[in-house]
Amino acid sequence: MAGVRAVRASSAGDASRRLYDRIGAFLFDQRLEPDPTNFAFAYHLLENPEGPLARAVAALTDGGVRLTRRDIESLGCEATPGQSEATDGKKAEGLVAQTQMQVEGFEDIMHAMRAETEGFGRDLAASAAAINQSRAEVGNDGVMLDEVARITAAMLTRVRTAESRLESATREASDLRKKLEEARDNARRDPLTELPNRRALEEAFTAQSAAGERLCLAVCDVDHFKSVNDRFGHAVGDRVLKAIAEALSQACSGHLVARYGGEEFAVLFAGIALEPARATLDTARATVAAKRYRLRESDAPLGEITFSAGLAAGARDDSFQSLFQRADRLLYTAKNNGRNCVRTG
Template sequence: MSRMPETLYSRIGRFLDDHRLAPDPAHYAFVHAILTEPKSALARAVNDLIDGGLRLHQDDIRRLGGPTEASPAPLPPIASSETPVRDQRDHAVPEAESQSDALAEQTQGHVEAFGAIIRSMQADTSAFSRNLAQSAAEIGRGESIGLATLAKLTGEMLERIHVTERRLEQANAEADVLREKLIEARATARRDTLTGLANRLAFNEAVGQYLQSDGPCHLALCDIDRFKRINDDFGHAVGDRVLSAIGQILAEESKGHLVCRHGGEEFAILLSGLDRDKATAIIERARATVRDRRLKVRETGESIGQITFSAGIASLTQDDTHETIFARADALLYRAKNDGRDRTCTE
């Protein structure tokens, strides 16, 4: 039986999933434009970015201008030293802080708007209560207020209720959007902007959780060997691409476990639910994959040369703290470096 061709919808979904992009309308439209017009300038630019198995990031999409751009700005050579990606990362923290400030201001504004709605409802209710009390008093004195007066009072209150309901409905919709933004901001704060992996904040939180739980868990610290050579010979932008590629390899080889860019050229991996031999085997497979991968400077085709990393693996114990487990793994990594690099040391 012949296999049915993959639908465009499935291809778009697979692309979003492969690059860990949220399935929102903007991302869908972006990928739709790439896949339906594969020879367009936008599609070619994206293919250049993801060539070699690299993952497309939100910053890349923003820089390309999205699917509405007729001709995206030309991409700088990845070996260019004029606009190194490292400079962009230096500005990532202020940008994140700016986004946090904007969300905080938006949240404060939303709280104030809710407060204004509640105060308005209280004022309307109080006014209606006074009018009803006055009408009740008039009825009690035997005075005739007429159905028209009661109908007017009731109609005015119903109109105020309808206005308030519409305002509350709008406020609730805005609150839902804000809630999603806050969730996204929280996730962004725990993700490394270059590799898309968990950052040190997210990793420290996970280590704290594992320290309080039962079951085997191992911490692997992996550091790229002689990474300074790559930056010196090819530029920081190429170095950033190498970091992204190795981060993706570690994530693929350690699927199901938490992989983090711990800082610079160092990655940390929490391997849980495995004995030490199986955990070590995962790191060894990742080392072999990195060693066998041949990366090149995209614009020139120049080989970057063989890339390796060293690793130290420590197993969590009941007596461990965050500091002690990292100290032991770091000491093992240091030993691997001293023993000649491109190797893994365990306890």
């Protein structure tokens, strides 16, 4: 038995070693860094060579095209802290939505209770006034009425106290509801640029695609942004990102401009064809390129800041991932053709 176990252990070890070697060869062939995301992607791909992921990779790499990091992210096999953060974000968003519904229900109950309490208080006050009138009419013979009047007055005091507490609770429920609405909005907004974020972009695409809108998607990337951070620091880099966000928002007014992540922005054009979308995006590109940026602290020139973009027209059966992937490939074409330009397809 010990010998059988040893053979099995050896076979399992050999299989693991072969898979490990295949993963290394795949990463080397695709010129991908051996980081956790790429390693996990290769593992899922090679563990099931006939699965849907393998078929998608075969379609992407047909003709010798190498995978990019964005291809891996778009195929949904990211196994980094970012993935768990996205999952946790969705769970948190669901919890916020559920809590908001409960708060709204509580607020409705508070309003109903206030209305009923106020009505009861008015009736009780009218009864107290009637009793006092009766006491005045019967004089000193109204001993029983005195006791009823005392009880009624005590009840009225308690009702007034309850009304005050209910009013305070209603205000608190209303404030909490507003804060929850703000929290849900913040979950879809980039804190630096205050633009919608990746989640908001994907949700907007899903909604507008389902409504049958004509869509175009642009993916924009700041040229040589790493050098800006390296030379001037991240604070200056952040200001550059905010300036580009503002230029895109102004030029593409009426369309959804989002910060996709890092130095990448995306624009979802709805209701217009590819050419007018390209002209609009090129106006934003020219505006950014023409501006002469300076350091706020010393007024020294920052140098030319530009961005490149890929713009793709959506098809009826496009998913967000497929449309984004086409736009991203066009972005790479723009980068490889000198940058500071828009490529369409």
